[in-house]
Structures are given as structure tokens and as C-alpha cells.
Amino acid sequence: MKSITTLNKKIARCKKCPRLSVYIRDVAKNKVRRFKEEKYYGKPLSGFGDIKAKLLIVGLAPAAHGGNRTGRMFTGDSSGDWLAKAMYKHGFASIPTSQTADDGLILYNAYITAAVRCAPPQNKPTKEEMNACFGYLEQEKEILKNITVILCLGKIAYDATCKLYNVKSEKFGHNKLFTYDGFQILTSYHPSKQNTQTGRLTWDQWSAVFAKAKKLTK
Template structure:
């Protein structure tokens, strides 16, 4: 049922923020990183034997999810035969299924898997994106490529006006989000070091929850287990709507 919501008047002469739809188009057509664009296109042509009948996406991958999300999940980058194939972040590989199981367990995802873009997956109160939008060779983007992609994440943050909690999956996502926080004037001293389960709540801005990335390297070795990742999203759910009143850093239980 439609509800009446108060609207804010825009200052005369102020530029409107781009919508998520506009941001999506900007991301999909981005060509700032020739090395990554060439790699994604080559992977899409050559394909993996198991997916030789698939039509690969082969372009930068935008975020997806609930436009009114209060939880923003930031990963590293699309996998060459995962999101670079399916066109949806954290979809089509083991990392995506691992993430969706944890999110589904905590009510953020409608199903516990992410197989393809039309699998019926719906996110609830969550939006998933990445620090880098093109699959990098060896899963290792360069510093300049990470910097080139940062404006896309900044734009999404601007459009997702109800975000209260950011879950950073891995050090690159964590560091990228900290650079955005610093640009917004949030500069705690000392800055909390990356640690799985770390929670930082600033005076002004979303709480930040750090997690190891659900890559096969981490999950196959036991560095990140399903219960560990589930606890991250349990913490995110607890933080939503219950922001602390002062900056503090702690570790999720």
C-alpha cells in the first residue's frame, strides 16, 4: 500500500543525486580500466568448460538489492566465471552461495543460494555491491583500478539514503570504505585495524562491520566458517535501528 512520505525541497541550483538506475548504467558502460575491460571480455569469449553454453555478461557489474536497504554489503570484485558470467554480483560461484546462506539465515535473502540472475533471489533490507566492478586477473586489482572504481561506490552510498550498517567483506572492501569515510570527515585516531568481526560505530555515518571475504581460499581452509559469517549478519541485524551514540570499536561476539 502506498504511503505518504515527507519530501525534502532541493536547494535552488543544487544538482540532484543520480538514481540507482542511472548509477547502474554508468557502471555497466565504465571504461576507466582498459586492463580489466580486456580481461573480462577475453574471459567472456573463451569461457570455462563447465559454462561453455552460457552467454557471459563480460562487462562491469553493478550492485543489486533493496533500494531502501539499511545494510550495505561491499565485496572485492566479480569472479571471472561468477558475476562476470551472470551479470549479478556474488552470483554463480561458491562465494555467492556462502554469502547467501549467511544472509538467508538472518533474514536478508529470500533463498540461500545465488546461481543466476533470474533465480528468484530477493534481498530484504540489504544491498550488495563491490569495491571493484570488473573481474581482475588473479583476483588482484591494482591500486589505480581500485581508485578508479571508488566513485561508483560513493555514488551508490549517496543514492542509498537509508543505510545504517556497512558490511565490508575483506581488507580491500574495508580499506576502500575507510577512504570514503575519511573524505566525509570521519577520521578516528587511530583507525581500527582490519579484523574479522570488528564493529566501528561513528558519531555520524553508518556502522562498519568487518569480515573475512567468503572466497574459496578462506572457506576451504577454515579461516572463515559458515557460523562465523552468519554471526557477522546477525550483528548487522542487531545494529540496524540501534545505533550507538558515540564512536567506538569492538569485536562482534
């Protein structure tokens, strides 16, 4: 616990990327109308969950008015709702919602992180920003010693994971499984509104990924 706590404090203080540092502070100050009465977190986000987990879930980055507001990844937005609901259904979470950082959500045998720790403008981090954040993923990998399955939400997360485990990336697609010596990589479309509201990612397709992850981590 001491090592993950130390790492998370280091992440919260990070200002490696000037563009992202300015952006998340600006978003936290100039809030959208629906959250104008709330205090935004406005700092880089660490991962969270069970440090003894077998399942590592890797996303793209915090949402400007989701994680950047609440202080926890996949929390306070529609992507977080989809993730929590599926994780609860398949036994990875204590409750089916993810609204605030103190809502009592507990993860079982799963840890959530992201390729980039600050919300990027238009959800598009630069290559340099992704490289600057990569060391945090490496440190998490060293701490989370029981990981056997990595679920990548979107291609950026998949590319970061392939780099992390030093394996060649394959053609990205939904619900694909790649098996290596000692670990497996499972891929999914990201549960963003762009995917869920257009029908590119249906609930049944999304739930099937977690059903597979559950079998793989027993």
C-alpha cells in the same frame, strides 16, 4: 529508482580501466569448460538490492566465472552461495541460493556492491583501478540514503569503505565493529574458497557476522 538505474547503466558502459576491460571480455569469450555452453555477461557490474536498505555489503570485485558470467555480484560461485545462505538465515534474502541473475533472489534491508566492478586477474586490482572505480561507490552512497551499517568483506573492501566515509582505518579482522557518528562499520573475512576451504572462515564465524548485522539494523 531513476537515479540508481541511470548509475547502473553508466557502470555497465564503463571502460576506464583498459586492463580490466580487456580481461573481462577475454574471459567471456574464452570460457572455462564447465560453462562453455553459457553466455557470459562480460561487463562491469552494478550493485543490487533494496535501495532503502540500512545494511550495505561491500565486496572486493566480481568473480571471473561468477558475477562476470551471470551479470550479478556474488552470483554463480561458492562465495555467492555462502553469502546467500547466511543472508537468508538471518532474514536479509528471499532464498538461500544465488545462482543466476533471474533466479528470483530478493534482498531485504540490504544492498550488495563492491570496491571494484570488473573481475580482476588473480583477484588483484591495482591501486589505479580501485581509484577509478571509487566514484561509483560515492554515487551509490548518495543514492542509498538509509545506510547505517556497512559490512566489509575483506580488507580491500574495508579500506575502500574507510575512504568512502572519510574515517581512519583500524587493524582489520573478522567480526570487528567500529562505531562512528551516525554509522557503523562491521568487518569480515571474505567468503572465498581460500578462506572457507582452509578453515580460516568457518560457517559459524560467518553466520555470527550476519546475526550481528541483523541486530544492528533493526
